[in-house]
Amino acid sequence: FYKHMLGRKVIPADLEAFDPEYFSNLKWMLDHDITNIVELYFSAESDELGQQKVVDLKPNGRALPVTNDNKHEYIQLMSEHKMTNSVRQQIDAFLKGLHEIVPPELLSLFDDKELE
Template sequence: MKVVDLKPNGRNLPVTNDNKHEYIQLMSEHKMTNSVRQQIDHFLKGLHEMVPPSLLALFDDKELELLISGLPEIDIEDLKANTEYHNYTSATEQVQWFWKVLTEFSQEQRAWFLQFATGTSRVPVEGFKGLVGMRGPQKFSLHRAFGADRLPSAHTCFNQLDLPEYPSEEVLREKLLQAVSEGHSGFGFA
């Protein structure tokens, strides 16, 4: 076991209700960057040998992902075959509308949807049966939500979409498109 000070003399400072947010911020920074700093530095050194940092700086992370991977081919039938339903069934009217609307989306809108619902715009190599969540393999799931005036919401760690019980296909289309177009870029709210 190794003790790492997240801030000067951190090992001697108790985590309290007053400083818990700072602790979480520092712990997250440590886990995601500081603890793997050497690997990140080596990766960036190799990347910058091929592509100058000034050219990479022109793009945000989503644009860079699309440049590297291209626009994915998203097979709605494969997603449908690998979906679990909670308080909905595959025969529920709203679920039927949902699949119809997704089928009518352009490839770009489907990529937005995938990013919104799963946290990535890429389809796993083995198709949607290979989706992974925070607990390992985890299928896409569609959950009934309440409040037809609300937008759909997503839990990307669980590949979960909470879909309100909308009164019509048109309302579902409008709300889903608004949610994915405004909320596909990460930790945001639509």
């Protein structure tokens, strides 16, 4: 969350603090051959106003299977989705209020670890 305050991009390792179990699953994918083990596509389920929707992580994502060759990209996109895209409205509302009190230029003097 601190990276959002600084306008910095999240990385998969950031997911460990956000959702340790999900991070563990993604890490397992990185460490193992996923051929014939998991059937995933470049899409994710998302809750929008209580309704479950499928969101493409990249154009035509629900038709693109995750393979050993592209699993790094999938993990990056899924991490961004879980930590940023799926909570975009809340992040934007928080940042709007924060920036009324603390200018973004002042926040940029810090890194995410210092804000923590």
